[in-house]
């Protein structure tokens with residue numbers, strides 16, 4: 001029997017959505033290799049996190065109380081401890097800045113094949129992982145022999161686990177190495193108060209807005225409906241909005257309930273970051289804009305007419 005260790009993620013005191021998606025992916029893997037799913041909750045308010053993450057499919061939740069925020073040493077040591085306790089042979093973690101920090105180190109230590117940024121997988125004698133390449137232009141499959149592997153998954157690609165489970169909760173003591181880097185604190189980048197990857201509704205603005213002064217138009221819509229403002233890359237490259245607002249391959253992956261793309265063409269690099277949105281609304285003058293291929297609702301029209309009309313309607 002081979003078990004799976006999935007590692008939940010939290011930031012600034014809150015669990016990230018991908019933690020629930022990880023349970024779904026981890027359960028699928030555990031079923032495939034005929035093992036248990038162990039969920040690691042490391043650092044921060046672990047008791048509260050464990051209670052929230054007790055969803056169907058999780059066999060055991062291991063809480064590791066060391067540390068507040070992400071800390072490479074704590075995560076690596078904690079997962080090593082769990083691998084020894086559970087005899088798990090597979091690790092699954094979010095494909096995030098944190099995940100990409102400690103998972104490769106673990107894969108190296110344990111000689112595990114590592115596949116990053118998975119968007120899907122199948123198991124039949126061995127694991128076949130789907131991932132994207134060349135700016136999401138190409139989809140590839142990677143065959144992993146055996147049932148020992150490390151995997152990081154992209155947020156928004158698996159359904160979040162719902163409901164209440166009956167996992168056993170165990171507190172784990174971890175011996176931390178004497179030396180090595182320590183996290184001393186957390187400093188937000190300027191304008192970094194907003195995490196677009198956690199927003200429920202996004203109004204996203206693209207080059208169709210033409211001028212920085214015109215951002216008022218979309219800001220008013222966002223304010224009226226209680227949405228967060230995000231953008232395509234040219235808006236960020238122009239310095240009109242900070243980098244943490246950029247959606248896409250070189251920005252953030254977002255999975256809101258509603259994504260309103262205003263004056264955005266729908267380039268593959270942009271779509272890579274928002275195609276997991278529940279409902280996509282696109283406003284564009286060009287009826288052939290690729291964004292309409294993935295939109296649930298499309299409005300062919302000039303944003304300078306359509307957006308104020310929407311604001312008036314919502315008000």
Ligand code: FAD
Pocket residue numbers: 135205206207208209231232233234235246247248249250251252262263264265266267268269270273283284285286289301302303304
């Ligand atoms: P455009 O493609 O110029 O589209 C503007 C749209 O606005 C057009 O469809 C037009 O019809 C419409 N429009 C114009 N006027 C109006 C109006 N008055 N009313 C309504 N609609 C109007 N892009 C990202 O967004 N995120 C990324 O992370 C990203 N990463 C990249 C990484 C790499 C390696 C590369 C090469 C590119 C990357 N890009 C990224 C850039 C991407 O290829 C596109 O250039 C970019 O997404 C285009 O942004 P846009 O849709 O705002 O602009």
